[in-house]
Amino acid sequence: MGSSSGARDGTDSLASEPQSQLQRGVRVVGKIRPFVDSEAGGSSCRARVSVTRFVGDHALVAFDDQQTCRKDSYKLDWCYEQDENIDQIFTAEVKPLIEGLFRGHNGCVIAYGAPGSGKSQLIQGSGQNPGLVMIALGEILAFANENRGSVTVSCYEVSQDHIYDLLEPKDQEVLILEDAAKRIQLKGLSQIPVNSISDFKKLSFHGCNMGKSWLKLPDDRTVRSHRGLIVYLSSVDKESNSSLIGKINFVCLADYEDIKQKGNPRPQLAESTKINKSLYTLLNIVCALNAGENFIPFRESKLTRLLQDFLCKASRAVLITCLNPTICQDTLSAVNLASRSCQVANRHRCHSAKVTKSGSKFNQSCSPSIVGIPVRAVSQKKNEISQCASAEKKGYGTPYAIRRRSLQLGSLGTCFSEKQKTGFPSAIRKKKMPIGSSPPNKSESRKESCESVGPNCVENIMPTGGDCYTNEDTFVQDTVVGLGCDEKMTADPIDGTKDEIHKIFVNEDQSSPPLSARLREISNSLKLLSTQTTAIGSPNTDMTSTKQINKEKLDPKTPEVPFAVRLENEPNFDYIGSPQDIFKTRSTGLKKYLAQECLTFLNSANKEELKGLKGIGEKRATYILQLREESSEPFKNMDDLKEIGLSRKQINAMMSQVLGDF
Ligand SMILES: Nc1ncnc2c1ncn2[C@@H]1O[C@H](COP(=O)(O)OP(=O)(O)OP(=O)(O)O)[C@@H](O)[C@H]1O
Known part of the structure; x- marks a missing residue:
């Protein structure tokens, strides 16, 4: 199997429409994971994934199943190919959010996808390959040091529509409250000061694999969950001398599994149903935001309620759909859902509405x-x-x-x-x-x-x-x-x-x-x-x-x-x-x-x-x-x-x- 890039951009792959041009809504991009060892015979695989990109507009991700002659294409705001690394994604998608953070805005980076599609690798990274969190944290800490700022972090898990603190676990779940200014307050979620990357690496994440990976569940845990890490930056605005507080949320969503395709036993089926329900709710909200709808149903799930401050109008967000390079129903379903919520779809929709009004x-x-x-x-x-x-x-x-x-x-x-x-x-x-x-x-x-x-x-x-x-x-x-x-x-x-x-x-x-x-x-x-x-x-x-x-x-x-x-x-x-x-x-x-x-x-x-x-x-x-x-x-x-x-x-x-x- 070969993941062919049919890119038509003719330029560097990162010449996508930059985040800075997008004033609101959630940008929905894709990232195709490189082959892993077990997929070494990839080039002979019956399925091919290709990406065609249109600079400043959108990308088409095509799945070509040679055995069934099935071809599916999905439109996203952009898509990163197998050979594009996390640094490139950071520069194009996350850096603008970090810059917003320095000005007191909120940001959100959401990794979503099928099992094994590379979500953890993207958010957390491994060994020599830092993920988006590490790269972002490095920049935020550097900024904080230069600007007399301070950085704290929180880590949480959303499991079965309950939120738990992963840094200082308590018996009680985290409560979502709203303050007088309608900002979301997460009562019971601890914030730990972090002064350096090594401070961060020393943190112990409860209920996570080997006490180190805050995304990977220990092997004995079967209940899947969404996990997130919030980085808060308090700094002082040099011009106005006022204090600024911004926060950025890195969310690794639970795997999207197409439950129709799986002969799951009942407990897993119920769990998958719940997970998918919260994923649908989130994607529905992304869709509503991108469509510019007035009413955004954040309250429909704990996850979306928690993310409200990070997705609302004043914030900037990107949803990265991680894609397996080999065709599988979970990946197809995941990208299909993502594609329906992306900005390019909704932008065209708005365009269509204009045509309807003014055109013939x-x-x-x-x-x-x-x-x-x-x-x-x-x-x-x-x-x-x-x-x-x-x-x-x-x-x-x-x-x-x-x-x-x-x-x-x-x-x-x-x-x-x-x-x-x-x-x-x-x-x-x-x-x-x-x-x-x-x-x-x-x-x-x-x-x-x-x-x-x-x-x-x-x-x-x-x-x-x-x-x-x-x-x-x-x-x-x-x-x-x-x-x-x-x-x-x-x-x-x-x-x-x-x-x-x-x-x-x-x-x-x-x-x-x-x-x-x-x-x-x-x-x-x-x-x-x-x-x-x-x-x-x-x-x-x-x-x-x-x-x-x-x-x-x-x-x-x-x-x-x-x-x-x-x-x-x-x-x-x-x-x-x-x-x-x-x-x-x-x-x-x-x-x-x-x-x-x-x-x-x-x-x-x-x-x-x-x-x-x-x-x-x-x-x-x-x-x-x-x-x-x-x-x-x-x-x-x-x-x-x-x-x-x-x-x-x-x-x-x-x-x-x-x-x-x-
Ligand atoms: N950019 C990358 N470069 C190299 N290997 C990668 C990359 N992304 C993912 N992988 C590899 O793909 C495999 C699956 O990645 P990862 O564990 O991040 O997926 P996941 O979506 O978090 O999986 P799950 O949530 O189902 O556990 C891992 O072996 C990982 O090392």
Whole structure:
């Protein structure tokens, strides 16, 4: 196996968009771990990982499984390759945070990834290879010495949603309190003064391997946990002579394990579920921060509450997704989740929103569509989940809704798979795009992305019906290059119809409005569609003739007017027939779409929203949330709803409730 770097940056790899340019949000980058001895035969491995980088914009991490011919690409804000060392990551990602610390700002460095992906190595390092903490601490101590500052450190563990002090362990867990200024105070977490690196090395970390590694658990400990080290810097601002206090948190998250893939025995399954729940919550918050949302649900887990001060607006943070160089489901799932929360995805989303507001009608339809994540069928694990549910009831914690809406619905597609080409609305099917021509300016960066990616990106990127989202870039490119966009659509007599169809099939509001709002929009589109459909083929269409044809449509004796409707690359709408035929066909598509929307809603709504639906009460809503803790998308088709005891009649009632009257 070879980890090939298809870098297109043509420059030093660290020429990524620097942290200093990012005023808020969390930067999400990747780091591919080098091969270890046990992977010595790596070059013959069936899976290949490659990175394609676009300076100042983003990176695409592609996993190419030669055995299954599966290709998946994930977009991140940046990605560091196997041969790039921790010093380089420090310089590009962490140093700007440290500089903020010197000015009294907070910072956060989070390592996240699958088992064995290199998280500990990155944060803590080993032997001759210091990790990010050591390098950062060296700089902070040097600054403190020069500026009459002082440095203290705390070390904590978040296990099963409880926080423990690792430096001065106590019986009681650490409490999270909020002071009058709304700052988080960690009551019970000790702060130990550190004057030098050797002071730090002498610290004893409780419950950690050999008393030295504060990240590695002793072999006899099976419960996984998140661990973090906070470095506090108190200094005096030379100009104002005021005291400054900044802190930086280095967090090593527990391994992300794709529990669907594992035949875990129940205790481990429950533990993994809890860990994943807190990881989802954190990534959801990253996503919300990057999307610029006003409400950030920090309170949803202890981990995110603890990190609130480090992730809030005044702070700067980077999430480093550690990646195994060999393909494994855990790594794919981890990078998939990270990719959905990254800034580049949300930045494009904002761009899309701007286009929607200021651009042509057709541009409104250029937003990406969202497809669900493949998950185990509900039925497969129903019993297991029920058991977990009863365990929860017995006092192991009350299940609560994880707001994964942003992750599942809100972010723009960042993953592409060649394998899965079916089951996706044809309206967003891609066309081959011209390669090579460079965009004139940054504002066309989306166009640039596609053109630069070349065959790997353009031809291989296909929207999926499974675990991947489609990509805004390619779709915009498609429409711009392929259609000539605005002018063509304006001149096209069916432009309104096409526009509406795009609206219907394309999830244009990435912030995922409530289902009722979406359905209202669709029903409006339907009304419009029926009107416009009858107008097609009528060369001198005006209001009178439209009304006339509407009347004729209802009259069975009216002779059919043959006409062709061709919507580019949309087989569903590419036929010749009567308005009735067209309407019928479209209605079928809409029904499917409505069903999909309904499933999406059930896969993402919170408890109160769920209870707002007919047929879903407290118990069923709780059960749905439990299913969602097990799997990110438990409902893949309408039959899955039967698994939660809903009859066809109830499902229909539920859908008509949200659809309302026409
Ligand atoms: N940058 C690196 N250079 C050399 N070896 C590395 C690097 N990163 C990781 N490794 C090696 O990869 C292996 C796994 O790394 P590490 O233990 O840091 O992963 P992890 O994600 O913390 O694992 P886990 O949390 O599952 O214990 C180790 O043998 C480590 O030495």
